[in-house]
Amino acid sequence: xxxxxxxxxxxxxxxxxxxxxxxxxxxxxxxxxxxxxxxxxxxxxxxxxxxxxxxxxxxxxxxxxxxxxxxxxxxxxxxxxxxxxxxxxxxxxxxxxxxxxxxxxxxxxxxxxxxxxxxxxxxxxxxxxxxxxxxxxxxxxxxxxxxxxxxxxxxxxxxxxxxxxxxxxxxxxxxxxxxxxxxxxxxxxxxxxxxxxxxxxxxxxxxxxxxxxxxxxxxxxxxxxxxxx
Amino acid sequence: xxxxxxxxxxxxxxxxxxxxxxxxxxxxxxxxxxxxxxxxxxxxxxxxxxxxxxxxxxxxxxxxxxxxxxxxxxxxxxxxxxxxxxxxxxxxxxxxxxxxxxxxxxxxxxxxxxxxxxxxxxxxxxxxxxxxxxxxxxxxxxxxxxxxxxxxxxxxxxxxxxxxxxxxxxxxxxxxxxxxxxxxxxxxxxxxxxxxxxxxxxxxxxxxxxxxxxxxxxxxxxxxxxxxxxxxxxxxxxxxxxxxxxxxxxxxxxxxxxxxxxxxxxxxxxxxxxxxxxxxxxxxxxxxxxxxxxxxxxxxxxxxxxxxxxxxxxxxxxxxxxxxxxxxxxxxxxxxxxxxxxxxxxx
Numbered sequence: 001x002x003x004x005x006x007x008x009x010x011x012x013x014x015x016x017x018x019x020x021x022x023x024x025x026x027x028x029x030x031x032x033x034x035x036x037x038x039x040x041x042x043x044x045x046x047x048x049x050x051x052x053x054x055x056x057x058x059x060x061x062x063x064x065x066x067x068x069x070x071x072x073x074x075x076x077x078x079x080x081x082x083x084x085x086x087x088x089x090x091x092x093x094x095x096x097x098x099x100x101x102x103x104x105x106x107x108x109x110x111x112x113x114x115x116x117x118x119x120x121x122x123x124x125x126x127x128x129x130x131x132x133x134x135x136x137x138x139x140x141x142x143x144x145x146x147x148x149x150x151x152x153x154x155x156x157x158x159x160x161x162x163x164x165x166x167x168x169x170x171x172x173x174x175x176x177x178x179x180x181x182x183x184x185x186x187x188x189x190x191x192x193x194x195x196x197x198x199x200x201x202x203x204x205x206x207x208x209x210x211x212x213x214x215x216x217x218x219x220x221x222x223x224x225x226x227x228x229x
Numbered sequence: 230x231x232x233x234x235x236x237x238x239x240x241x242x243x244x245x246x247x248x249x250x251x252x253x254x255x256x257x258x259x260x261x262x263x264x265x266x267x268x269x270x271x272x273x274x275x276x277x278x279x280x281x282x283x284x285x286x287x288x289x290x291x292x293x294x295x296x297x298x299x300x301x302x303x304x305x306x307x308x309x310x311x312x313x314x315x316x317x318x319x320x321x322x323x324x325x326x327x328x329x330x331x332x333x334x335x336x337x338x339x340x341x342x343x344x345x346x347x348x349x350x351x352x353x354x355x356x357x358x359x360x361x362x363x364x365x366x367x368x369x370x371x372x373x374x375x376x377x378x379x380x381x382x383x384x385x386x387x388x389x390x391x392x393x394x395x396x397x398x399x400x401x402x403x404x405x406x407x408x409x410x411x412x413x414x415x416x417x418x419x420x421x422x423x424x425x426x427x428x429x430x431x432x433x434x435x436x437x438x439x440x441x442x443x444x445x446x447x448x449x450x451x452x453x454x455x456x457x458x459x460x461x462x463x464x465x466x467x468x469x470x471x472x473x474x475x476x477x478x479x480x481x482x483x484x485x486x487x488x489x490x491x492x493x494x495x496x497x498x499x500x501x502x503x504x505x506x507x508x509x510x511x512x513x514x515x516x517x518x519x520x521x522x523x524x525x526x527x528x529x530x531x532x533x534x535x536x537x538x539x540x541x542x543x544x545x546x547x548x549x550x551x552x553x554x555x556x557x558x559x560x561x562x563x564x565x566x567x568x569x570x571x572x573x574x575x576x
Contacts, residue, residue, distance in 0.1 A: 129324035135284045137337035137385060138314040147336075151327055228327075 010202035022206050024183055025191040032100050033167035036107035040115045041160055048119025049149055069113035074172030081106040082176055098179040106173040111163040122155020158225035165218040235260045235393055235425045236281060241290035245276040251449040263426040265440030272446040274429040275321060275397050282318035282395050314341055318395035323382030331366035334385045354388040357417055359410035376407035387418060396428045400435055408435055415439045437525040458496040458544050471570055476540035483514040484573040494573040501546040502567040505556050514570040521562045537566055
């Protein structure tokens, strides 16, 4: 048991002293997941809005498909994206394999269903009196739609936070697409996997603490958002 | 005061609830007047008011607004901005947007593109409804009581200075103070903005104080104005050639020959005479004992409406303030209601 206590002590030293290798993994994680969350929000919020606000044929089927994709396994996304962006693949020319943008592309695919599904839920859960109320105040269709999105803002933010949580915590995509290259594409999760495998607990624990802290902050924000909705 | 029509309804039909049909062959709403709508739940009041607010559409028929057909192409609820922005409605269960009180009141003004003078208008509206702007404008929607929410929702409509203001049960879920403040605000709106008002309410005393005219609705029909009492049969022929129906306490109401034994008779409230002692030697065939339940007064009028319970029947009689004083009328007093058999009209 002594090695765990020793690991915690060393981990705290690494964090306090600002160990470059540890912080490199942290910043790589933040860079990759920030790009993917931005991309998934830009694509996902409009799609989620359309899915939640309007009625059209096939809506239920699309909704069921998106909800199924919520459980998309990270290794399957990793496999498909790898096959597409490998040198032999159709998108091989983009040079995305083993890069941070490459990780972000795969993560975006992974978390897009979360953004779409939770945004659609937030919009469709709007109070039924909402539409009539804004109509009585003179809103036209365009303004009614904009107001609907704004009224659902806490739900949409909750979707973003949940998606971000999944992006920073996943390991499959980062490992397969990023390749776990030190100083380059090594993220918190891939570093923990590697260091644990080597029996080097200190850095693993240090990164684990940061990951837990991030998860805690994200959950805390999520709770606030849920309370507001 | 203008007397031209704000709304002209022709052959309006609309399904609502479970199998009910709102059916209004003809109705004219005059400009600047205040109309009260009374009737039991499910009588079609809300459905009618929503259509007049252009947030719902009829199955058949037309609603003309200031002489213009309000329906868009293919019968959809109008998207015509000028119409939509001059009529506003306070729904039965108001909904506040998830933002501050100020932004809730300002929302309708912003949809109209108003930028300047926004603050003044919002503050004026909050003041009208008895909410101190300094205290309330920054409060969140979630920090208000039921009565305060209702008043904020009303303030959002008042801020629009609407041509037509429609209120659906505005006092149903509010405290007495709020009900009073809403009444005062309605009076100011009428005086300052010359708005036409359409108000549905179960609170009859309150409604009388804010209405010029009361329309009664029953199962999708407008059953005339409140000038009429309804007396249902069945009617049976008596030995003297008159027809009668018997009330629960055995008293009889006598009428001339009905079109059918189950016809409904109309009795105008001004055709009734009220006395405090039983009159003798009258030609009138109907002398009914009852108890005075309520006395309703009207805004700017010498008219007084009496609500008299005669057995199972609630009869209304219109008298003057002078008569109330002379007879010393007050609720709870036993009275006699007198009218001629020929005063009953058949529907």
